[in-house]
Amino acid sequence: MLLAAFGFGGIALLDPDTSVWAFVGGFTVMTVGVGSCGTVANSLILATAPPGRAGAAAGVSETSTELGAALGIAVLGTAATAVYRSNMADVVPAGPAAETVAAALTDPNLVDAATSAYTGGVTAAAAASAIVLLPITALTAWALRGSPRRTPAHHGHPETQG
Numbered sequence: 001m002l003l004a005a006f007g008f009g010g011i012a013l014l015d016p017d018t019s020v021w022a023f024v025g026g027f028t029v030m031t032v033g034v035g036s037c038g039t040v041a042n043s044l045i046l047a048t049a050p051p052g053r054a055g056a057a058a059g060v061s062e063t064s065t066e067l068g069a070a071l072g073i074a075v076l077g078t079a080a081t082a083v084y085r086s087n088m089a090d091v092v093p094a095g096p097a098a099e100t101v102a103a104a105l106t107d108p109n110l111v112d113a114a115t116s117a118y119t120g121g122v123t124a125a126a127a128a129s130a131i132v133l134l135p136i137t138a139l140t141a142w143a144l145r146g147s148p149r150r151t152p153a154h155h156g157h158p159e160t161q162g
Helices: 002-012 020-048 051-089 108-143
Strands: none
Touching (some): 002 020, 051 108
């Protein structure tokens, strides 16, 4: 989770003139963090489920992953769009260019403003994500501080536990 927060933090520091590779780097760090967190969470869920409920636990885990991803995209996309529209309201009256960056980029006179507004939206969403992830990371570390270190292969099989 900390890696994801650092990746989001790196994205939050970008500006319209930053190389695309800086974005790719931040995004890569963020996705490695999210992927690692998902793997550990899934393992924790399956390791703590009774053997007879492993299928249900896997289903709940997968559903939670999909729901979380969809909600995250929706919330962050909405936040980024709101910032974009707010920034463009100072440049263009209501219309397609004020609504979407794709429409704004069709007008050569709006490319700089649209790029700046879009980057502002993305960096605002990334900053909010980093800020939210930091206390969640600390809370998760605190909550798991005394959890047993079992593996799914040994769970529920007394003959393999020592």
